[in-house]
Amino acid sequence: MSQLVIKGLQVGVETDSGMTEILRGVDLTINSGEVHAIMGPNGSGKSTLAYSIAGHPKYTITGGSVTLDGVDVLEMSVDERAKAGLFLAMQYPVEVPGVSVANFLRTAATALRGEAPKVRTWVGEVKEAMSKLAMDPAFSERSVNEGFSGGEKKRHEILQMELLKPKIAILDETDSGLDVDALRIVSEGVNRVKQEQNLGIMLITHYTRILRYIKPDFVHVFAGGKIVEEGGPELAERLEEKGYAQYVKA
Amino acid sequence: MSGLPTNYLTPTGREEAWRFTPLKRLNGMHDSATSVIDRISIELVGSVRTGFNIETVSATELPPKSTTEDVIIQRVRATASKVTHLKIDKEAIVSEPIFLKRSAGVEKEFSRTVVTAGAHSKATVVVENEGAGSIGEEIEIRLEAGANLTFISLQEWNENAIHLGRHHAIVGRDANFNSITITVGGSLVRLLPTVEYSDQGGSAELLGLYFATDGQHLEHRVHVEHGIPNGKSRVTYKGILAGAQARTVWIGDVFIRGNAEGTDTYELNKNLLLTDGARADSVPNLEIETGQIVGAGHASTTGRFDDEQLFYLMSRGIPMSEARRLVIRGFFGEIVNKIGIESVEERLMNRIDSQLAKVGGQ
Ligand SMILES: Nc1ncnc2c1ncn2[C@@H]1O[C@H](COP(=O)(O)OP(=O)(O)OP(=O)(O)O)[C@@H](O)[C@H]1O
Ligand SMILES: [Mg+2]
Numbered sequence: 001m002s003q004l005v006i007k008g009l010q011v012g013v014e015t016d017s018g019m020t021e022i023l024r025g026v027d028l029t030i031n032s033g034e035v036h037a038i039m040g041p042n043g044s045g046k047s048t049l050a051y052s053i054a055g056h057p058k059y060t061i062t063g064g065s066v067t068l069d070g071v072d073v074l075e076m077s078v079d080e081r082a083k084a085g086l087f088l089a090m091q092y093p094v095e096v097p098g099v100s101v102a103n104f105l106r107t108a109a110t111a112l113r114g115e116a117p118k119v120r121t122w123v124g125e126v127k128e129a130m131s132k133l134a135m136d137p138a139f140s141e142r143s144v145n146e147g148f149s150g151g152e153k154k155r156h157e158i159l160q161m162e163l164l165k166p167k168i169a170i171l172d173e174t175d176s177g178l179d180v181d182a183l184r185i186v187s188e189g190v191n192r193v194k195q196e197q198n199l200g201i202m203l204i205t206h207y208t209r210i211l212r213y214i215k216p217d218f219v220h221v222f223a224g225g226k227i228v229e230e231g232g233p234e235l236a237e238r239l240e241e242k243g244y245a246q247y248v249k250a
Numbered sequence: 251m252s253g254l255p256t257n258y259l260t261p262t263g264r265e266e267a268w269r270f271t272p273l274k275r276l277n278g279m280h281d282s283a284t285s286v287i288d289r290i291s292i293e294l295v296g297s298v299r300t301g302f303n304i305e306t307v308s309a310t311e312l313p314p315k316s317t318t319e320d321v322i323i324q325r326v327r328a329t330a331s332k333v334t335h336l337k338i339d340k341e342a343i344v345s346e347p348i349f350l351k352r353s354a355g356v357e358k359e360f361s362r363t364v365v366t367a368g369a370h371s372k373a374t375v376v377v378e379n380e381g382a383g384s385i386g387e388e389i390e391i392r393l394e395a396g397a398n399l400t401f402i403s404l405q406e407w408n409e410n411a412i413h414l415g416r417h418h419a420i421v422g423r424d425a426n427f428n429s430i431t432i433t434v435g436g437s438l439v440r441l442l443p444t445v446e447y448s449d450q451g452g453s454a455e456l457l458g459l460y461f462a463t464d465g466q467h468l469e470h471r472v473h474v475e476h477g478i479p480n481g482k483s484r485v486t487y488k489g490i491l492a493g494a495q496a497r498t499v500w501i502g503d504v505f506i507r508g509n510a511e512g513t514d515t516y517e518l519n520k521n522l523l524l525t526d527g528a529r530a531d532s533v534p535n536l537e538i539e540t541g542q543i544v545g546a547g548h549a550s551t552t553g554r555f556d557d558e559q560l561f562y563l564m565s566r567g568i569p570m571s572e573a574r575r576l577v578i579r580g581f582f583g584e585i586v587n588k589i590g591i592e593s594v595e596e597r598l599m600n601r602i603d604s605q606l607a608k609v610g611g612q
Contacts, residue, residue, distance in 0.1 A: 054565050057557055082567035094562035098580025098587075107576060108566035143580070144562075160566060 002069055002085060002167040002200060004030045004053075010063035011045075011052045022048045024225040025064065030168055030200045035214055037236060038204045040222030041244045046204045047091055049222075050172045054088040055081050068168065083112060085167030089157035089174045091204075096144040101156070102126070104144045105163055112164055129162045132192070134185050150177030158189045165193070168200040175210035187213030208240045223247040259321050267320065270499040270531055272467055275438050277384050277412050279358055280322060288329050289359040291385060292377070294336075295349035301342030302373065306332050312364055314390055316418050320442060323416045326386045330362040336375065340368035340394070347374040347402075347591055354383020354411070363389040367397035367425070374400040376594065380435075384412040391418065393425035395449065400428040402589060403443075406601065407435035409465070416442040421452035421481070430589055431458040431487075433468050434601055444473040445483065453482035459585040460500075462528070463605055464493030471501040472517070476510040482544075485517035488585055490578065492609040494527030502534040502550075506543060514544035521552040522581055524609070578606065 011023035022045045030036050040046055052059045053066055055078040066073040068084050076084060096104070105126060110116045117125070130137055133155045145153050154174050161169055171190065175183055187210060193199050194214075203214060211219075211233065219236045221229040221244070228247050229235070259282035261268040268280075278284035294304050312333045318324060338344060350363075365375055377389070393399055403417055413436050419427045433439050445454045460468045474483045489498045502517045521530035534548040555577060563573035582602055589595050 054561075056561055077570070078561060078564035079567050079569050079573075082565055088565055090562070090565075094558045096559050096562065096577065096580055098583040099563075099576050104563070104566075104576070107568055107572065108563075111569060111572065112567040143584075164566060 001198075002032045004086075004168045004200065005067045006053070006064070007066075008064035009049070009052065009066060010061070011048055011059050012062050013059060019060065019062070021062070022225050023052065026226055028202075028220065028227065030202055032167065032198045032200045033194070034218070035194070035201045035203060035216045037211055037216035037219045038202060038222050039206065039219065039236060039239050041248055044223050045225040046222050047172055050088055050170045050202070050204060053081075053170060054078065054086065079111065082164070082166075087161050087164060087166035087169040089154070089161060089169065089171045091172040091176070093145045093153040093157055095146045097146055099144050100141055101144055102140040105160065108160070108164060126163065129159055132162075133159050133189050135159060151179065151182045154178055155182065155186060158186050162189060162193055165197055166199065167197070168202070169193070170202040170204070172204045173206065174203075175205050175207060183210060184213060190214055208236045211236050221247055259325060261321055267471070271440055271469060272438070275412075275467065276414070277358065279384055279386060279412060279414060282325065284358065286325070286329060286358040286360050286386065287355075288331050289355060289357075289361060290332060290334055291354055291359060291361050291387065292334050292350050292352045292363055295351050299344070299346070301344040301371070302336065302338045302348060304334065304336045307335050309333050309362065314362075314388070315392065315420055316390060316446060318416060318418070320416060322386050322414050323388050323442070326360040326362060326388050329360040334361070334363045336363070336365045338365075338367045338371045338373045338397075338399070340371060342368065342371045342373070344371070344373035347376050350375065350377045352377060352379045352385070352387075353381045354385050356383070358384040360386045363387065365389060365391045365399070365401070367391070367393045367399040369394040370396040372398040374402065376402040376591070377404065379403070379405050379407055379413060382408050382410045386414045388416045388418070390420070391427070392420050393422050393427055393452070395423040396425060397422065398426040400430070402430045403432070404594070404598070405431075405433035405436055405439050405441075407439070409435070409437055411436040411439075413439045413441070415440075416444065418442070418444045418446070419454060421445060421447045421454055423449035424451040425453075427452070427454040429454070429456050430585065431456070431470065432585070432598060433458075433460040433470070434598065434605065436466065436468065438467045440469040440471070442471045442473065444475070446475040447478040447481040450478055450480045452478070454484070456483070456485045456487075457585050457588055458487035459582060460487070460489045460498055461582070461602055461605065462489070462491050462493075462496040462498045463609055464495040467497045467499075469499040471499075471503070473503040474505070474515065474517075476504070476506045476513045476515065479510055480512035481510065482514040483517075484515070486585070487519045488581060489519070489521040489530055490524060490581060491521065491528035491530055492524040492606065494525055496525065496528040498529075499531045500533070502548065504536045504546070504548070506538045506540060506546060508539040511540055511542035512544055513546065515546050517548045519550045522578070523552065523554055524578075575606070
């Protein structure tokens with residue numbers, strides 16, 4: 001049983017004109033096995049929240065705390081956060097030229113498990129995970145994310161999640177850019193890991209269609225750098241119908 | 251050719267072609283007053299196989315076909331009395347690479363080599379430059395119609411070597427010239443990888459990689475001369491610099507002459523600086539004299555580690571030092587993996603790794 005606790009989180013970015021405040025006090029607790037959907041208008045700070053938890057160097061924490069099972073996450077380096085059990089599926093996965101997917105996955109698994117996975121079982125593990133996500137095995141030999149289509153990049157993120165087995169995963173618009181079939185395949189992947197690992201999930205999205213596959217326990221409306229309303233799945237339906245107008249004008 | 255005026259043969263450092271080169275470190279090689287011996291420094295590894303032949307002929311029998319403005323290469327031509335001629339037979343398919351090994355003697359030396367790829371032949375030629383020495387050399391690579399030649403030049407010199415070279419391809423009708431130039435060793439290396447076309451439909455790909463650590467000056471002056479219609483060229487050179495005294499120069503001259511309609515060209519130079527103080531000069535220069543072309547472009551970037559790449563790798567649990575190593579190896583691998591000869595690829599990556607380890611991977 002794991003618990004990610006975000007309390008009063010304030011985050012800014014350094015700009016030419018000084019610090020720009022983006023997150024203005026975010027409170028959120030995610031337990032193992034729970035799905036928290038985060039929905040909110042463009043630029044409201046959803047990715048900033050995701051990146052800040054993962055430790056992206058661009059963001060400066062100006063207040064609040066993030067803990068995983070009581071341990072301060074904000075004190076950890078980026079790789080330590082992953083080792084602690086956090087995973088971020090990025091909205092825009094990064095291309096790393098010249099580094100093959102196979103090499104990348106193996107290096108990551110080695111780092112997380114503390115020892116290199118046995119070659120034979122590992123190759124099988126990767127192959128199986130790829131086939132479940134309907135990824136061509138040829139992706140193994142390609143450079144990380146280089147030349148991948150939008151949908152392929154998202155599948156590759158979930159592939160990593162399946163193999164690296166985190167405790168808490170943040171999925172930043174993993175559904176964007178997926179066609180109907182891919183959406184189903186990716187959602188099934190997420191649900192599989194959730195079931196096997198009792199994964200806790202923060203699912204950032206603009207659309208309710210993914211929520212039909214990955215059932216949220218809680219829906220949070222994010223606007224102006226904080227959570228402005230919380231509810232159950234019905235809140236998502238209402239948002240899709242009415243939009244965010246009532247939250248942003250405030 | 252000692253009739254050429256002495257001052258013309260000795261660059262001062264003010265010339266455009268020499269302004270980046272530290273002449274003091276050339277061991278007098280640039281000075282027309284310095285005596286340089288005439289010595290063949292290249293030899294075939296193993297024995298001659300079906301499909302090609304190698305011989306030494308007199309320079310008068312095999313004069314250069316191209317012209318050069320480089321004063322050192324002019325001296326090389328004036329000095330070399332013999333020429334090594336590697337000749338790939340017409341229509342021969344030589345499946346295993348042909349290795350040529352170059353090792354320098356103790357004196358300063360000049361030499362000439364000609365590679366002729368016969369019509370519709372297909373072969374890979376690898377020149378391995380190792381050891382110490384002070385060498386001026388020219389390799390003229392002649393591709394006859396439809397020839398397909400991969401030319402790989404590896405500069406794995408030790409830290410004292412001085413290497414001044416010109417590797418010039420003359421690409422014939424519908425011929426394909428693929429070259430890979432990798433420079434990881436040497437105190438001072440100044441190479442001129444150049445290409446011209448003798449007929450239409452030729453294509454040239456020039457890949458290059460250089461890795462300079464403290465005390466190394468590695469200079470590559472690419473020149474692609476599109477003076478014939480419907481030629482294609484792709485130039486991709488990548489460099490890494492580690493150490494405050496590491497120095498690289500990349501020049502990318504691509505000229506599309508008025509009659510070279512249908513030309514398709516792109517050149518790219520990317521430098522990764524691992525240390526403050528390291529200096530990478532990058533000068534792409536595209537000159538276009540006709541509008542009737544398929545495409546022409548260039549790009550040049552010089553920067554430090556990409557934070558986004560490091561963040562991405564680290565967010566998967568990979569520690570910083572390992573993430574950097576992956577990015578660096580990836581950067582190199584993009585070129586090295588094109589060689590397609592496993593033993594060579596491995597040797598180069600190992601050398602790069604050990605050089606990186608020396609500078610602390612920073
Ligand atoms: N370097 C920066 N300088 C200035 N503003 C920035 C910088 N980086 C991010 N921001 C701003 O922070 C705000 C939040 O961005 P963020 O990417 O977190 O939004 P988001 O909710 O994920 O949006 P979307 O739905 O479009 O993905 C935006 O207004 C963005 O412009
Ligand atoms: Mg976002």
